[in-house]
Amino acid sequence: MAVEFEAIRAEPAYRKVAEALMERILDRTLRYGERLPSETELARQFGVNRSTVREAVRELQGNGLLGRRRGSKLLVVTRPEADHVAEGVGRALVLHDVTYRDVWEALMILEPPIAEAAARRRTDADLALIAAAAANFAAKNEGTESAAFHAAEFFRTVGAATHNRILMLGHEPLLQLLEPSLRAMMGKVPQSRARITTAEKRILEAIRSKDVESARSWMTRHIRDYSKGYEIAGIDLQSRLEG
Amino acid sequence: MAVEFEAIRAEPAYRKVAEALMERILDRTLRYGERLPSETELARQFGVNRSTVREAVRELQGNGLLGRRRGSKLLVVTRPEADHVAEGVGRALVLHDVTYRDVWEALMILEPPIAEAAARRRTDADLALIAAAAANFAAKNEGTESAAFHAAEFFRTVGAATHNRILMLGHEPLLQLLEPSLRAMMGKVPQSRARITTAEKRILEAIRSKDVESARSWMTRHIRDYSKGYEIAGIDLQSRLEG
DNA sequence: TCTCGTCCGATTGTCCGACAATCCTACGAT
Protein backbone atom coordinates (compact mmCIF):
# COMPACT_ATOMS: atom_id res chain seq x y z
CA MET A 1 0.00 0.00 0.00
CA ALA A 2 2.80 2.40 -0.79
CA VAL A 3 0.99 4.50 -3.35
CA GLU A 4 -2.52 5.91 -3.28
CA PHE A 5 -4.39 6.68 -6.43
CA GLU A 6 -7.03 9.30 -6.54
CA ALA A 7 -10.37 8.23 -7.87
CA ILE A 8 -10.70 8.64 -11.58
CA ARG A 9 -14.18 9.62 -12.49
CA ALA A 10 -15.68 9.71 -15.93
CA GLU A 11 -18.13 12.58 -15.85
CA PRO A 12 -21.25 12.05 -17.87
CA ALA A 13 -21.91 14.47 -20.70
CA TYR A 14 -24.77 16.26 -18.98
CA ARG A 15 -22.45 17.17 -16.13
CA LYS A 16 -19.90 18.60 -18.51
CA VAL A 17 -22.57 20.61 -20.24
CA ALA A 18 -23.80 21.86 -16.89
CA GLU A 19 -20.32 22.89 -15.88
CA ALA A 20 -19.65 24.62 -19.15
CA LEU A 21 -22.83 26.61 -18.73
CA MET A 22 -22.07 27.38 -15.11
CA GLU A 23 -18.66 28.65 -16.04
CA ARG A 24 -20.19 31.03 -18.55
CA ILE A 25 -22.61 32.28 -15.96
CA LEU A 26 -19.99 32.80 -13.29
CA ASP A 27 -17.60 34.59 -15.61
CA ARG A 28 -20.55 36.65 -16.78
CA THR A 29 -20.37 35.75 -20.42
CA LEU A 30 -23.98 34.90 -19.81
CA ARG A 31 -25.26 37.80 -17.84
CA TYR A 32 -28.01 38.05 -15.30
CA GLY A 33 -31.43 38.17 -16.87
CA GLU A 34 -30.10 37.21 -20.25
CA ARG A 35 -31.90 34.68 -22.32
CA LEU A 36 -30.33 31.33 -22.93
CA PRO A 37 -30.05 29.89 -26.46
CA SER A 38 -32.72 27.36 -27.26
CA GLU A 39 -32.22 23.75 -26.28
CA THR A 40 -31.85 22.75 -29.90
CA GLU A 41 -29.21 25.39 -30.43
CA LEU A 42 -27.30 24.39 -27.31
CA ALA A 43 -27.44 20.76 -28.36
CA ARG A 44 -25.96 21.74 -31.70
CA GLN A 45 -23.18 23.79 -30.12
CA PHE A 46 -22.22 21.17 -27.55
CA GLY A 47 -22.61 18.39 -30.04
CA VAL A 48 -24.94 16.39 -27.82
CA ASN A 49 -28.55 15.42 -27.90
CA ARG A 50 -31.26 17.75 -26.74
CA SER A 51 -32.18 15.38 -23.91
CA THR A 52 -28.67 15.71 -22.58
CA VAL A 53 -28.89 19.49 -22.67
CA ARG A 54 -32.17 19.32 -20.84
CA GLU A 55 -30.69 17.30 -18.02
CA ALA A 56 -27.89 19.80 -17.65
CA VAL A 57 -30.37 22.65 -17.57
CA ARG A 58 -32.44 20.94 -14.90
CA GLU A 59 -29.38 20.62 -12.74
CA LEU A 60 -28.60 24.31 -13.02
CA GLN A 61 -32.21 25.04 -12.30
CA GLY A 62 -31.80 23.10 -9.08
CA ASN A 63 -28.79 25.26 -8.31
CA GLY A 64 -30.85 28.37 -8.85
CA LEU A 65 -28.58 29.55 -11.64
CA LEU A 66 -31.23 29.21 -14.28
CA GLY A 67 -34.90 29.89 -14.00
CA ARG A 68 -37.82 31.26 -15.84
CA ARG A 69 -39.76 34.41 -15.34
CA ARG A 70 -43.24 34.18 -13.93
CA GLY A 71 -45.46 32.41 -16.39
CA SER A 72 -42.86 32.32 -19.12
CA LYS A 73 -41.17 29.30 -20.45
CA LEU A 74 -38.05 30.90 -21.75
CA LEU A 75 -35.07 30.12 -19.65
CA VAL A 76 -33.05 33.01 -18.34
CA VAL A 77 -29.96 33.33 -16.25
CA THR A 78 -30.97 34.11 -12.69
CA ARG A 79 -28.83 34.82 -9.73
CA PRO A 80 -30.08 32.79 -6.84
CA GLU A 81 -32.17 35.06 -4.65
CA ALA A 82 -31.99 35.02 -0.89
CA ASP A 83 -35.20 33.12 -0.38
CA HIS A 84 -34.28 30.44 -2.88
CA VAL A 85 -30.86 29.92 -1.36
CA ALA A 86 -32.27 29.98 2.14
CA GLU A 87 -34.79 27.34 1.21
CA GLY A 88 -31.99 25.03 0.19
CA VAL A 89 -29.97 25.72 3.29
CA GLY A 90 -33.05 25.27 5.43
CA ARG A 91 -33.71 21.87 3.90
CA ALA A 92 -30.14 20.88 4.52
CA LEU A 93 -30.36 21.92 8.15
CA VAL A 94 -33.60 20.05 8.70
CA LEU A 95 -32.07 16.92 7.23
CA HIS A 96 -29.15 17.36 9.58
CA ASP A 97 -31.50 17.09 12.54
CA VAL A 98 -31.27 20.64 13.74
CA THR A 99 -33.10 21.22 17.01
CA TYR A 100 -35.03 24.18 18.37
CA ARG A 101 -32.14 24.75 20.68
CA ASP A 102 -29.77 25.06 17.76
CA VAL A 103 -31.99 27.70 16.21
CA TRP A 104 -32.30 29.61 19.42
CA GLU A 105 -28.58 29.50 20.11
CA ALA A 106 -27.73 30.66 16.65
CA LEU A 107 -30.11 33.57 17.04
CA MET A 108 -28.59 34.36 20.40
CA ILE A 109 -25.15 34.51 18.88
CA LEU A 110 -25.91 36.22 15.59
CA GLU A 111 -28.70 38.67 16.18
CA PRO A 112 -27.18 40.93 18.85
CA PRO A 113 -24.13 41.84 16.77
CA ILE A 114 -26.37 42.26 13.76
CA ALA A 115 -28.55 44.66 15.71
CA GLU A 116 -25.40 46.47 16.74
CA ALA A 117 -24.26 46.81 13.16
CA ALA A 118 -27.74 47.88 12.12
CA ALA A 119 -27.74 50.65 14.70
CA ARG A 120 -24.44 51.83 13.36
CA ARG A 121 -25.27 51.73 9.68
CA ARG A 122 -28.98 52.22 9.27
CA THR A 123 -30.29 54.83 6.89
CA ASP A 124 -33.58 56.60 7.33
CA ALA A 125 -35.14 54.28 4.80
CA ASP A 126 -33.99 51.24 6.79
CA LEU A 127 -35.45 52.76 9.93
CA ALA A 128 -38.78 53.27 8.24
CA LEU A 129 -38.87 49.63 7.21
CA ILE A 130 -37.99 48.40 10.67
CA ALA A 131 -40.61 50.66 12.18
CA ALA A 132 -43.17 49.37 9.71
CA ALA A 133 -42.33 45.77 10.59
CA ALA A 134 -42.65 46.49 14.29
CA ALA A 135 -45.92 48.30 13.73
CA ASN A 136 -47.25 45.45 11.66
CA PHE A 137 -46.50 42.96 14.38
CA ALA A 138 -48.14 45.13 17.01
CA ALA A 139 -51.20 45.81 14.88
CA LYS A 140 -51.95 42.44 13.36
CA ASN A 141 -53.72 40.58 16.05
CA GLU A 142 -55.32 38.29 13.53
CA GLY A 143 -53.78 34.88 13.64
CA THR A 144 -50.60 33.32 14.83
CA GLU A 145 -49.57 32.60 11.28
CA SER A 146 -49.27 36.25 10.32
CA ALA A 147 -47.86 37.17 13.71
CA ALA A 148 -45.02 34.71 13.26
CA PHE A 149 -44.39 36.06 9.80
CA HIS A 150 -44.17 39.62 11.01
CA ALA A 151 -41.92 38.67 13.89
CA ALA A 152 -39.50 37.14 11.41
CA GLU A 153 -39.94 40.14 9.18
CA PHE A 154 -38.70 42.35 11.97
CA PHE A 155 -35.45 40.43 12.14
CA ARG A 156 -35.22 40.58 8.39
CA THR A 157 -35.50 44.34 8.24
CA VAL A 158 -32.92 44.73 10.98
CA GLY A 159 -30.60 42.49 9.00
CA ALA A 160 -31.17 44.54 5.89
CA ALA A 161 -30.07 47.65 7.77
CA THR A 162 -26.57 46.25 8.04
CA HIS A 163 -26.26 46.63 4.27
CA ASN A 164 -24.19 43.49 4.17
CA ARG A 165 -25.42 40.98 1.65
CA ILE A 166 -23.58 38.13 3.30
CA LEU A 167 -25.25 38.70 6.62
CA MET A 168 -28.64 39.08 5.00
CA LEU A 169 -28.27 35.92 3.01
CA GLY A 170 -26.72 34.10 5.94
CA HIS A 171 -29.41 34.67 8.47
CA GLU A 172 -32.31 34.20 6.10
CA PRO A 173 -32.34 30.41 6.58
CA LEU A 174 -32.38 31.01 10.29
CA LEU A 175 -35.52 33.11 9.94
CA GLN A 176 -37.16 30.49 7.79
CA LEU A 177 -36.57 27.96 10.53
CA LEU A 178 -37.68 30.41 13.17
CA GLU A 179 -41.06 31.09 11.69
CA PRO A 180 -42.70 27.68 12.14
CA SER A 181 -41.33 27.36 15.64
CA LEU A 182 -42.72 30.78 16.50
CA ARG A 183 -46.10 29.74 15.26
CA ALA A 184 -46.11 26.81 17.63
CA MET A 185 -44.95 28.91 20.54
CA MET A 186 -47.22 31.92 20.11
CA GLY A 187 -50.24 29.73 19.71
CA LYS A 188 -49.71 28.40 23.21
CA VAL A 189 -48.37 31.51 24.89
CA PRO A 190 -50.58 34.45 23.89
CA GLN A 191 -48.96 36.81 26.36
CA SER A 192 -45.72 36.52 24.45
CA ARG A 193 -47.18 38.89 21.88
CA ALA A 194 -47.12 41.83 24.24
CA ARG A 195 -43.58 41.10 25.37
CA ILE A 196 -42.38 40.88 21.81
CA THR A 197 -44.11 44.11 20.90
CA THR A 198 -42.35 45.87 23.75
CA ALA A 199 -38.96 44.43 22.91
CA GLU A 200 -39.27 45.40 19.27
CA LYS A 201 -40.16 48.90 20.30
CA ARG A 202 -37.04 49.18 22.44
CA ILE A 203 -34.82 47.80 19.75
CA LEU A 204 -36.35 50.13 17.21
CA GLU A 205 -35.71 53.07 19.50
CA ALA A 206 -32.10 52.06 20.01
CA ILE A 207 -31.56 51.75 16.29
CA ARG A 208 -33.26 55.05 15.68
CA SER A 209 -30.96 56.85 18.06
CA LYS A 210 -27.98 54.82 16.81
CA ASP A 211 -27.38 53.59 20.30
CA VAL A 212 -25.19 50.63 19.46
CA GLU A 213 -24.82 49.20 22.93
CA SER A 214 -28.47 49.41 23.73
CA ALA A 215 -29.49 47.83 20.43
CA ARG A 216 -27.31 44.87 21.23
CA SER A 217 -28.49 44.40 24.77
CA TRP A 218 -32.17 44.74 23.96
CA MET A 219 -31.84 42.28 21.16
CA THR A 220 -30.20 39.88 23.57
CA ARG A 221 -33.07 40.19 25.99
CA HIS A 222 -35.55 39.89 23.18
CA ILE A 223 -34.17 36.55 22.15
CA ARG A 224 -33.77 35.32 25.67
CA ASP A 225 -37.45 36.02 26.02
CA TYR A 226 -38.20 33.65 23.20
CA SER A 227 -36.61 30.79 25.09
CA LYS A 228 -38.83 31.56 28.05
CA GLY A 229 -41.76 31.38 25.71
CA TYR A 230 -40.75 27.92 24.60
CA GLU A 231 -40.39 26.87 28.19
CA ILE A 232 -43.85 28.09 29.10
CA ALA A 233 -45.30 26.53 25.99
CA GLY A 234 -43.77 23.26 27.05
CA ILE A 235 -41.88 22.81 23.80
CA ASP A 236 -38.89 20.57 24.13
CA LEU A 237 -35.88 22.46 22.88
CA GLN A 238 -34.14 19.18 22.17
CA SER A 239 -36.68 18.04 19.61
CA ARG A 240 -35.76 18.49 16.04
CA LEU A 241 -37.43 20.68 13.48
CA GLU A 242 -39.56 19.19 10.77
CA GLY A 243 -39.53 19.95 7.09
CA MET B 1 -59.08 46.84 -10.89
CA ALA B 2 -61.11 45.76 -7.92
CA VAL B 3 -59.93 42.17 -7.76
CA GLU B 4 -56.46 40.71 -8.10
CA PHE B 5 -55.89 37.20 -9.27
CA GLU B 6 -52.86 35.26 -8.28
CA ALA B 7 -50.82 33.79 -11.06
CA ILE B 8 -51.95 30.36 -12.06
CA ARG B 9 -49.08 28.22 -13.09
CA ALA B 10 -49.21 24.87 -14.77
CA GLU B 11 -46.25 22.97 -13.40
CA PRO B 12 -44.57 20.64 -15.81
CA ALA B 13 -44.54 16.97 -14.92
CA TYR B 14 -40.84 16.83 -14.10
CA ARG B 15 -41.40 19.48 -11.42
CA LYS B 16 -44.19 17.54 -9.87
CA VAL B 17 -42.09 14.42 -9.84
CA ALA B 18 -39.25 16.36 -8.26
CA GLU B 19 -41.53 17.73 -5.58
CA ALA B 20 -43.02 14.36 -4.85
CA LEU B 21 -39.56 12.93 -4.39
CA MET B 22 -38.44 15.88 -2.28
CA GLU B 23 -41.41 15.47 -0.03
CA ARG B 24 -40.54 11.86 0.56
CA ILE B 25 -37.01 12.80 1.39
CA LEU B 26 -37.98 15.57 3.79
CA ASP B 27 -40.53 13.47 5.61
CA ARG B 28 -37.93 10.71 5.74
CA THR B 29 -39.89 8.09 3.93
CA LEU B 30 -36.77 7.98 1.84
CA ARG B 31 -34.02 7.99 4.37
CA TYR B 32 -30.51 9.27 4.20
CA GLY B 33 -28.19 6.92 2.35
CA GLU B 34 -31.05 4.86 1.06
CA ARG B 35 -31.07 3.72 -2.48
CA LEU B 36 -33.60 5.16 -4.85
CA PRO B 37 -35.76 2.91 -7.05
CA SER B 38 -34.50 2.61 -10.59
CA GLU B 39 -35.50 5.21 -13.15
CA THR B 40 -37.63 2.68 -14.96
CA GLU B 41 -39.40 1.79 -11.76
CA LEU B 42 -40.00 5.42 -10.83
CA ALA B 43 -41.33 6.11 -14.29
CA ARG B 44 -43.75 3.27 -13.88
CA GLN B 45 -44.91 4.45 -10.47
CA PHE B 46 -45.37 8.07 -11.46
CA GLY B 47 -46.86 7.09 -14.77
CA VAL B 48 -44.47 9.23 -16.79
CA ASN B 49 -41.67 8.62 -19.20
CA ARG B 50 -38.20 7.79 -18.01
CA SER B 51 -36.84 11.00 -19.53
CA THR B 52 -39.20 12.94 -17.31
CA VAL B 53 -37.99 11.12 -14.24
CA ARG B 54 -34.43 11.82 -15.23
CA GLU B 55 -35.06 15.54 -15.43
CA ALA B 56 -36.61 15.50 -11.99
CA VAL B 57 -33.67 13.60 -10.61
CA ARG B 58 -31.21 16.07 -12.12
CA GLU B 59 -33.01 18.89 -10.41
CA LEU B 60 -32.77 17.21 -7.03
CA GLN B 61 -29.16 16.49 -7.74
CA GLY B 62 -28.67 20.21 -8.21
CA ASN B 63 -30.32 20.72 -4.85
CA GLY B 64 -27.94 18.29 -3.26
CA LEU B 65 -30.76 16.02 -2.15
CA LEU B 66 -29.71 13.20 -4.39
CA GLY B 67 -26.26 12.09 -5.31
CA ARG B 68 -24.18 9.07 -5.92
CA ARG B 69 -21.41 7.59 -3.92
CA ARG B 70 -17.90 7.88 -5.16
CA GLY B 71 -17.53 5.97 -8.40
CA SER B 72 -20.93 4.40 -8.16
CA LYS B 73 -23.78 5.04 -10.43
CA LEU B 74 -26.57 4.16 -8.12
CA LEU B 75 -28.46 7.13 -6.89
CA VAL B 76 -28.86 7.53 -3.17
CA VAL B 77 -30.52 10.04 -0.94
CA THR B 78 -27.90 12.42 0.39
CA ARG B 79 -28.28 15.22 2.82
CA PRO B 80 -26.50 18.25 1.47
CA GLU B 81 -23.17 18.53 3.20
CA ALA B 82 -21.73 21.79 4.40
CA ASP B 83 -19.26 22.18 1.59
CA HIS B 84 -21.85 21.50 -1.06
CA VAL B 85 -24.30 23.99 0.40
CA ALA B 86 -21.59 26.55 0.92
CA GLU B 87 -20.54 26.23 -2.68
CA GLY B 88 -24.02 27.15 -3.78
CA VAL B 89 -24.27 30.04 -1.39
CA GLY B 90 -20.84 31.23 -2.40
CA ARG B 91 -21.83 31.27 -6.05
CA ALA B 92 -24.94 33.21 -5.19
CA LEU B 93 -22.93 35.77 -3.27
CA VAL B 94 -20.41 36.19 -6.05
CA LEU B 95 -23.21 36.76 -8.53
CA HIS B 96 -24.63 39.37 -6.19
CA ASP B 97 -21.44 41.38 -6.50
CA VAL B 98 -20.16 40.89 -3.00
CA THR B 99 -17.05 42.90 -2.26
CA TYR B 100 -13.99 42.20 -0.14
CA ARG B 101 -15.37 44.73 2.31
CA ASP B 102 -18.56 42.73 2.66
CA VAL B 103 -16.56 39.65 3.50
CA TRP B 104 -14.43 41.45 5.99
CA GLU B 105 -17.38 43.10 7.67
CA ALA B 106 -19.26 39.86 7.95
CA LEU B 107 -16.24 38.25 9.55
CA MET B 108 -15.92 41.19 11.91
CA ILE B 109 -19.51 40.76 13.00
CA LEU B 110 -19.77 37.00 13.13
CA GLU B 111 -16.43 35.64 14.24
CA PRO B 112 -16.01 37.33 17.63
CA PRO B 113 -19.29 35.99 19.03
CA ILE B 114 -18.49 32.62 17.51
CA ALA B 115 -15.13 32.64 19.26
CA GLU B 116 -16.92 33.55 22.44
CA ALA B 117 -19.33 30.67 22.10
CA ALA B 118 -16.46 28.35 21.24
CA ALA B 119 -14.62 29.33 24.41
CA ARG B 120 -17.73 28.56 26.38
CA ARG B 121 -18.57 25.24 24.79
CA ARG B 122 -15.42 23.65 23.54
CA THR B 123 -14.55 20.11 24.47
CA ASP B 124 -11.03 18.80 24.74
CA ALA B 125 -11.37 17.25 21.32
CA ASP B 126 -12.34 20.61 19.84
CA LEU B 127 -9.38 22.21 21.50
CA ALA B 128 -7.04 19.65 20.01
CA LEU B 129 -8.39 20.35 16.54
CA ILE B 130 -8.05 24.09 16.94
CA ALA B 131 -4.52 23.66 18.24
CA ALA B 132 -3.69 21.44 15.30
CA ALA B 133 -5.03 24.01 12.86
CA ALA B 134 -3.00 26.76 14.47
CA ALA B 135 0.09 24.59 14.49
CA ASN B 136 -0.41 23.73 10.85
CA PHE B 137 -0.60 27.35 9.91
CA ALA B 138 2.51 28.18 11.87
CA ALA B 139 4.47 25.25 10.50
CA LYS B 140 3.55 25.23 6.85
CA ASN B 141 5.73 27.85 5.34
CA GLU B 142 5.40 26.28 1.95
CA GLY B 143 3.18 28.31 -0.29
CA THR B 144 0.52 30.90 0.07
CA GLU B 145 -2.05 28.45 -1.21
CA SER B 146 -1.74 26.11 1.73
CA ALA B 147 -1.28 28.99 4.17
CA ALA B 148 -4.60 30.46 3.11
CA PHE B 149 -6.21 27.07 3.45
CA HIS B 150 -4.93 26.59 6.96
CA ALA B 151 -5.94 30.09 7.98
CA ALA B 152 -9.49 29.33 6.91
CA GLU B 153 -9.24 25.96 8.61
CA PHE B 154 -8.53 27.70 11.88
CA PHE B 155 -11.81 29.58 11.64
CA ARG B 156 -13.52 26.38 10.71
CA THR B 157 -12.31 24.50 13.76
CA VAL B 158 -13.30 27.38 16.03
CA GLY B 159 -16.75 27.32 14.46
CA ALA B 160 -17.00 23.59 15.00
CA ALA B 161 -16.30 24.11 18.70
CA THR B 162 -19.61 25.93 19.05
CA HIS B 163 -21.35 22.62 18.34
CA ASN B 164 -24.04 24.50 16.50
CA ARG B 165 -24.73 23.12 13.06
CA ILE B 166 -26.40 26.29 11.92
CA LEU B 167 -23.41 28.41 12.72
CA MET B 168 -21.05 25.94 11.11
CA LEU B 169 -23.08 25.74 7.97
CA GLY B 170 -23.68 29.46 7.96
CA HIS B 171 -20.13 30.64 8.11
CA GLU B 172 -18.76 28.04 5.76
CA PRO B 173 -19.55 30.12 2.66
CA LEU B 174 -17.80 33.01 4.30
CA LEU B 175 -14.66 30.93 4.68
CA GLN B 176 -14.86 29.80 1.10
CA LEU B 177 -14.91 33.41 0.02
CA LEU B 178 -12.19 34.29 2.46
CA GLU B 179 -9.69 31.80 1.17
CA PRO B 180 -8.99 33.24 -2.27
CA SER B 181 -8.80 36.75 -0.89
CA LEU B 182 -6.31 35.59 1.72
CA ARG B 183 -4.18 34.07 -0.98
CA ALA B 184 -3.97 37.39 -2.74
CA MET B 185 -3.20 39.25 0.45
CA MET B 186 -0.60 36.94 1.94
CA GLY B 187 1.27 36.76 -1.30
CA LYS B 188 1.90 40.47 -1.14
CA VAL B 189 2.29 40.88 2.62
CA PRO B 190 4.58 38.12 3.88
CA GLN B 191 4.86 39.65 7.34
CA SER B 192 1.16 39.02 7.85
CA ARG B 193 2.01 35.37 8.47
CA ALA B 194 3.75 36.11 11.72
CA ARG B 195 0.95 38.34 12.93
CA ILE B 196 -1.65 35.73 12.14
CA THR B 197 0.36 33.07 13.91
CA THR B 198 0.51 35.18 17.04
CA ALA B 199 -3.17 36.03 16.95
CA GLU B 200 -4.14 32.41 16.51
CA LYS B 201 -2.00 31.48 19.45
CA ARG B 202 -3.73 34.04 21.65
CA ILE B 203 -7.16 32.96 20.57
CA LEU B 204 -6.25 29.34 21.15
CA GLU B 205 -5.05 30.17 24.64
CA ALA B 206 -8.23 32.05 25.44
CA ILE B 207 -10.36 29.16 24.23
CA ARG B 208 -8.23 26.70 26.16
CA SER B 209 -8.76 28.57 29.41
CA LYS B 210 -12.40 29.21 28.51
CA ASP B 211 -11.79 32.90 28.82
CA VAL B 212 -14.85 34.09 26.93
CA GLU B 213 -14.11 37.78 26.94
CA SER B 214 -10.55 37.37 25.86
CA ALA B 215 -11.48 34.99 23.05
CA ARG B 216 -13.84 37.56 21.68
CA SER B 217 -11.47 40.48 21.87
CA TRP B 218 -8.52 38.64 20.37
CA MET B 219 -10.66 37.43 17.54
CA THR B 220 -11.73 41.00 16.93
CA ARG B 221 -8.13 42.14 16.75
CA HIS B 222 -7.24 39.20 14.59
CA ILE B 223 -9.78 40.18 11.99
CA ARG B 224 -9.00 43.85 12.20
CA ASP B 225 -5.46 42.83 11.37
CA TYR B 226 -6.64 41.27 8.16
CA SER B 227 -8.02 44.57 6.97
CA LYS B 228 -4.63 46.17 7.61
CA GLY B 229 -3.12 43.45 5.49
CA TYR B 230 -5.41 44.31 2.62
CA GLU B 231 -4.50 47.94 3.00
CA ILE B 232 -0.80 47.22 2.87
CA ALA B 233 -1.26 44.86 -0.04
CA GLY B 234 -3.04 47.64 -1.88
CA ILE B 235 -6.15 45.57 -2.47
CA ASP B 236 -9.23 47.67 -3.04
CA LEU B 237 -11.84 46.59 -0.53
CA GLN B 238 -14.55 47.90 -2.82
CA SER B 239 -13.72 45.55 -5.65
CA ARG B 240 -15.91 42.55 -6.02
CA LEU B 241 -14.93 38.95 -5.64
CA GLU B 242 -14.65 36.73 -8.65
CA GLY B 243 -16.04 33.26 -9.12
C1' DT C 1 -10.38 -19.84 2.82
C1' DC C 2 -9.24 -16.04 0.14
C1' DT C 3 -8.50 -14.01 -4.18
C1' DC C 4 -9.20 -13.76 -8.92
C1' DG C 5 -11.57 -14.21 -13.50
C1' DT C 6 -15.90 -14.49 -15.68
C1' DC C 7 -20.50 -14.16 -16.64
C1' DC C 8 -25.28 -12.17 -16.65
C1' DG C 9 -28.89 -9.16 -15.48
C1' DA C 10 -29.93 -4.48 -14.02
C1' DT C 11 -29.25 0.30 -14.49
C1' DT C 12 -27.63 4.39 -16.30
C1' DG C 13 -26.15 7.51 -20.13
C1' DT C 14 -27.05 8.92 -24.55
C1' DC C 15 -29.23 9.16 -28.76
C1' DC C 16 -33.06 9.52 -32.34
C1' DG C 17 -37.41 10.95 -33.84
C1' DA C 18 -41.95 12.60 -33.03
C1' DC C 19 -45.87 15.51 -31.64
C1' DA C 20 -48.94 18.50 -28.80
C1' DA C 21 -49.10 22.64 -26.16
C1' DT C 22 -47.86 26.97 -25.56
C1' DC C 23 -45.32 30.91 -26.04
C1' DC C 24 -43.55 34.99 -28.89
C1' DT C 25 -44.02 38.08 -32.58
C1' DA C 26 -45.91 40.48 -36.04
C1' DC C 27 -49.69 41.74 -38.71
C1' DG C 28 -54.16 43.41 -39.48
C1' DA C 29 -59.02 44.60 -38.07
C1' DT C 30 -62.02 47.25 -35.34
Add this chain to the structure above:
DNA sequence: ATCGTAGGATTGTCGGACAATCGGACGAGA
Protein backbone atom coordinates in the same frame (compact mmCIF):
# COMPACT_ATOMS: atom_id res chain seq x y z
C1' DA D 1 -54.75 52.06 -29.19
C1' DT D 2 -56.75 47.62 -28.19
C1' DC D 3 -57.91 43.31 -29.67
C1' DG D 4 -57.92 39.03 -32.49
C1' DT D 5 -55.29 36.01 -35.25
C1' DA D 6 -51.92 33.43 -37.78
C1' DG D 7 -47.25 31.27 -38.01
C1' DG D 8 -42.99 30.03 -36.33
C1' DA D 9 -40.16 28.88 -32.49
C1' DT D 10 -39.53 26.49 -28.21
C1' DT D 11 -40.57 23.60 -24.58
C1' DG D 12 -42.61 19.35 -22.49
C1' DT D 13 -43.38 14.72 -23.01
C1' DC D 14 -43.31 10.45 -25.09
C1' DG D 15 -41.73 6.00 -27.25
C1' DG D 16 -38.03 3.12 -28.33
C1' DA D 17 -33.23 1.91 -28.87
C1' DC D 18 -28.41 0.58 -27.66
C1' DA D 19 -23.71 0.77 -25.56
C1' DA D 20 -21.26 1.02 -21.28
C1' DT D 21 -20.79 -0.22 -16.92
C1' DC D 22 -22.04 -1.66 -12.44
C1' DG D 23 -23.49 -5.29 -8.84
C1' DG D 24 -23.67 -9.63 -7.55
C1' DA D 25 -23.14 -14.49 -8.15
C1' DC D 26 -20.60 -18.35 -9.44
C1' DG D 27 -16.73 -21.10 -9.91
C1' DA D 28 -11.40 -21.97 -10.47
C1' DG D 29 -7.06 -21.85 -8.56
C1' DA D 30 -3.43 -20.67 -4.98
